Amino acid sequence: MNIVVLIKRVPDTETRIQIKDGKIATDGIAWIISPYDEYAVEEALRLIEKHTGKVTLLCLGPEEAKETIRKGLALGADDAVHLNDPAFLNGDATTTAVVLAAALKKMQYDLVLAGKQAVDEDNAQVALRVAELLDLPHVNSVIKLDLSDDKKSARCLREVDGDRDVAETSLPALITAQQGLNEPRYPSLKGIMGAKKKPIADWKAANLGIDPGSLNAKVEIVRVDPPPARPPGKKIAGDAATAAKELARLLREEAKVI
């Protein structure tokens, strides 16, 4: 079976976000595959180990995203498509989904996997938009995924707002990964060496038959600010019992939160 995994290059979660002139300053940032996408890659690799087939990574991003794609290939994916055209950047979730869907239309897949959200803009909508644009069923926020023996359907456990439910879908479908789905592997040295030789196709707007002028973002980020600063806090002195009593009083009388 063919599995396509959507991956995004995002700043390392350790990164302290710096803001300059109302924008995120990206110099000096370390970049990673978005953690939820890592679960998706891992799941794809496991499914292929069990059911045989091929894993293709699909990534929309700047030239630098190649490095992120190589990391995914080093984990064991077979090949990748890089949607690498300045026309694709600086859009919004609407345009990103349009481009990803256009690429998938040119690919063969039984299953599309993605993270439930990217941890940079935390939009949590691109993958589901792709499903809708391709008229695919989707199951969101999955923590367990079982394919039927005939590989025509999947049964998923989902974790949503603290509740769990079981969802079923026919294939092809788009499924998004939530933490808990699996434990992502680390790349092996052999994987890292091998990744250098794996094919990455560069697709531009023209390859997808997209007129760049038609990619109209509906919304735009006009400014980025630091989160509101918190006023300095109080350390409550005294031994554990005294401090605990004082805390209970302060929460009631000063903070008025209980």
Place this chain on the structure above:
Amino acid sequence: MANQILIVPEEREGALRKVSFELITVANELAHALGGAVDAAIIGSNVAANAQALATTGIAHVYAVDDSALALFAPETYTTALTEIIRKIAPSIVLFGATGFGKELGSRVAARLGWGLVTDCVGVKIENGALMMTRPIYAGKAMATVKAKALPVMLSVRPNIFPPAPASTNASTAPIENVAVSLPAPRARVVEKVMKESVAVDLAEAKVVVSGGRGVKNTEGFEIVKQLANTLGAAVGASRAAVDAGWIDYSTQVGQTGKTVAPQLYIAAGISGAIQHLAGMSSSKVIVAINKDPDAPIFQVADYGIVGDLFQVLPVLNEELKKVLAEK
């Protein structure tokens, strides 16, 4: 030109979720600024009672798609049902709760209609005639101001940020219109609800969250955290270290790759305050940190800090809070 604002309320186990009333607050402000009225679209099975409840909140119209086929969530049927209502009333703005339901349904409906969608808003206003939204990015490490280039547009609102509208006003009851929609047979659907043993309180909507970290030491240690949560009617949270150690379910993880929470009160016990943890909880109104290490980064965001052993502090705090609450 009148601007209809449409809210998409949400049910949970048959009752309207609190976020539905928070949406009414936001929608009322938008309707006031733009000149227009607020409508609600309720979708599900046996929604009559909740449609009735919505009708007394001062909004203009309630549209309902009530179909037994909607008893369990299926993205495609729900998308079709909501899309029909939107096509019918052509609202300028559609509002969802930024919950699993709202994000999922919002994304699909927005894609079907070719609309923009701004998720997880914590601020919404009209500025010089344009709809401006504030939303946390990088799990709250930065705040983005997002502008809708044009209307119509959709947005989802983070739970617990806006005050809920009163469940019932003296306003006259809004008409309820049942909309018949021919629903597709869904290819993906929920087939079974699996309730968790301790459904307790949902983190994202909780007013109070008590979280434990590696300092809690083991599963038994979490009992102390849970007892305090129980006293406060709070949800239990955890750091990733505690989750990875297997002391508590990972669905309780708070942080950049866990839940983002914004309660009135967040109590962090035995949590160092790694940047990924802070990302998920630093917009809480009041933060309390209990940690042995006076230099733990959690103290930098805490409103109240106790440098001490959580095993000594939490039991006393629990007993004290019981007393304080009994005085109410």
